[in-house]
Amino acid sequence: MIDMIEKEDSIISEEEAAQYDRQIRLWGLDAQKRLRGSRVLLVGLRGLGAEVAKNLILAGVKGLTLLDHEQVTEESCRAQFLIPVSAQGQNRAQASLERAQYLNPMVAVKADTDRVEEKPDEFFLQFDAVCLTGCSRDLMIRVDQLCSQNNIKVFCGDVFGYHGYMFSDLGLEHNYVEEKPKAVKPKTEESNEHDGPEAKKPKVDPSETTMIKKVNVDFCCLKDALEVDWTSEKAKSSLKRTPVDYFLLHVLLKFRTDKGRDPNPESFAEDSTLLRQIRDDVLEAMTLSSELLPHDFVSYCFSEMAPVCAVVGGVLGQEVVKALSQRDAPHRNFFFFDGMKGSGVVDYFGPN
């Protein structure tokens, strides 16, 4: 669907030019036009969802559908800046709609209160990109498979306490352009004369650039990314360079599947015990040591922290922008953020 977006489509209005000026100066007019033709589905309007919504709306996509069947609770008011404090009991997507729309009236923002699990395949096919937050592992795998077959870009992301991740599947052949400066040819004739001050040579204008087109092939599906085989010696030797957050993700997704929710501070003790149990099971099944995730890992993955949502939402939002605008190299294929350490890592998991 992306490739069908006409970039010569329409003239950019004065209003758009003025509002988007500072980003057009960064990613160019073509990219802005592609964004302007893109429709995005965002599932989940908790803290991370709100950040992603804000970023995509400000970027100027054509339309953004907010899909969430859950209701607003007191906790959701704290990490989610789109929901007014008076909205308790309302549907989360509905409650976020007004403030989301105010961010940029030029984007068509819609709220959908259905359960994502109950949406038929055709529903997803109307979008150019789909972004899944707060979803179960199985759902993400299913939607990812369906979308990438139809050349729809897929993104997943979550925040668990101080930790967060983002995954992207841009399909088997994602095209993008990169801007590079014109090569500066060194002047070969040197001044050997001694009769005067050295004359300055004319330089290549450093502000002139050229575009280079690239093709990136390798995005695998989520299923493959999660089902990496760790039994081989080669895999085990690569563990040192592997972000531990990848395994943490497995544990948290399993928790979500088993309990139908994320770890809750109100049941801290019970949930911590379960988390540790899941850790042992998951790592054992992978033939890995349970010490890969230290005993205290549970302390840092409860609740959605607003600043972590901002960081992960920022990176995820920018990946969506890059994919839709087909400009600049996408991160491939996971981004993990550890808010305790302040480190953010990009790494690839999947078949080689």
Add this chain to the structure above:
Amino acid sequence: MLAKFGEIDLDTIDVSNLNRQFLFQKKHVGKSKAQVAKESVLQFCPTANIKAYHDSIMNPDYNVEFFRNFMLVMNALDNRAARNHVNRMCLAADIPLIESGTAGYLGQVTVIKKGLTECYECQPKPTQKTFPGCTIRNTPSEPIHCIVWAKYLFNQLFGEEDADQEVSPDTADPELSWNPADTEARATASDQDGDIKRVSTKDWARSTGYDSVKLFNKLFKDDIQYLLTMDKLWKKRKAPLPLDWLELQKLACPQEVTGTGLKDQHVLGVAGYSQLFSRSVETLRSMLADKGDGAELVWDKDDPAAMDFVTAAANLRMHIFSMNMKSRFDIKSMAGNIIPAIATTNAVIAGLIVLEALKILSGDVEQCRTIFLNKQPNPRKKLLVPCALDPPSANCYVCASKPEVTVKLNVNKTLVLALQDKILKEKFGMVAPDVQIEDGKGTILISSEEGETEANNSKFLSDFGIRNGSRLQVDDFLQDYTLLVNVIHCEELEKDVEFEVVGDAPDKAPTPPSSQEEQKNFANGNKDSAEPSTSSNAPAEQDDVLIVDSDEEPSSSTMDVSTESGGLKRKLHDAETGEASAKRQRLDQATADDDDDIIALD
């Protein structure tokens, strides 16, 4: 957690802010940022206790006592003067400061705590790029030279005339002679000449009634022909080609504007720019007339006629000097020091700032880090790179216990006013300096009290007995800062250089941006970047930033991370692997958090 938030910003909301400053909407354009930000935050966090001040942080009302009200200060500034000032205030009040910055896809956060970490001024920062007068006036070789020239021209014709912003051919160009004595002679001669070139540009223009054709021919024909007589300049350079108004009008044909791009991104022909020149001169002339006698215009990138004028004049000059002309869009970026900015980068940095703030507020300041945001992951796969904070620099002229500097200047040619404005305020970041000479008598050279030492301003330092080896004690009581300045008398400073601080790295041209705009925008804020800041009142861009990038050696991957950082070498201190520490650059940054009380200052 926090008891109060104070928010200070003297700026108002502009439509170009709306692509990222999400606390503001279209209906707020023109209103106070501090005020509207407060109102927006209260919408989603009604219990927050926020005070908004529509004011400058450099206002002396915000003294050390004011700063002591807070446990923490977070900066989101766009110019170095303000950052230096807040740095000093936080040192004086002994309060942690979180500094940050963004530019395009890049960003950075760091923490400053007196005695524990480097202060903002411990590492010398590259200063604003300036170009030699002869490059601007005689031998431009890059579009930026022509743009700077055009902005100078604007000031000479319509604004405040400045002796450092001459636009006419420079006969004292060192390239014209074989020896320094000859150059000196020419310079003196041209100073003393009563000839036409010494009539101010504005007076000359006024005498012709701002006739745009006469103006055009003088600037783009006569002056160029004069430059051609300075043939040494053109031995190894392509000579400029003068334009003629009438000839050009014969070429003029209506421009085809193709529909799909931004109007501003089109590049006209030279005839088109001559007409734009003429139209903008006419508009500016009448704007000036409307303001009355002795009026001056201030250049503003958002004023259409002022921007048209610079676009036209710069392009005409570029054409004359065989450079490809540029669109108004591109010229506006360069002339207006616009730093591209997006919501996502700012969101990431804002999140990181809050995480650092949480560490400080829970008493874990030793967990704080400098964190860099890259565009692409580094060879160690890191997109966000945390580095340990560096300890204070022993020689820092701000936070060391008895800071001292040595300045080289010519005591016979340096005015007291220049010492105050160019050296103490501009270079050393003071706001209200008091200067005493250590001459045994404690002679007061400069008083921060208005009017007290005004009579001294037009005298030379030597008039007060200041000579080689003299020491000046400089205090800024607002910043609670005392600096000892050692004076070295020097008669051989480079052309256009009024003083030199001993120990400063020499100002180099930045390594050519090997890639993206981010490199170009490496600046401590828009207001400080490459010279064209000829308008002190023009509202600057809100985003400053800086910094860059981490490590490293170029990798074989497609990432341009290391080339992006160009010549900026840093030893990287990776918090996990314990390597040597990194030197960070400036930052700048966006918003505060939604916790309790915030003071937003600007």
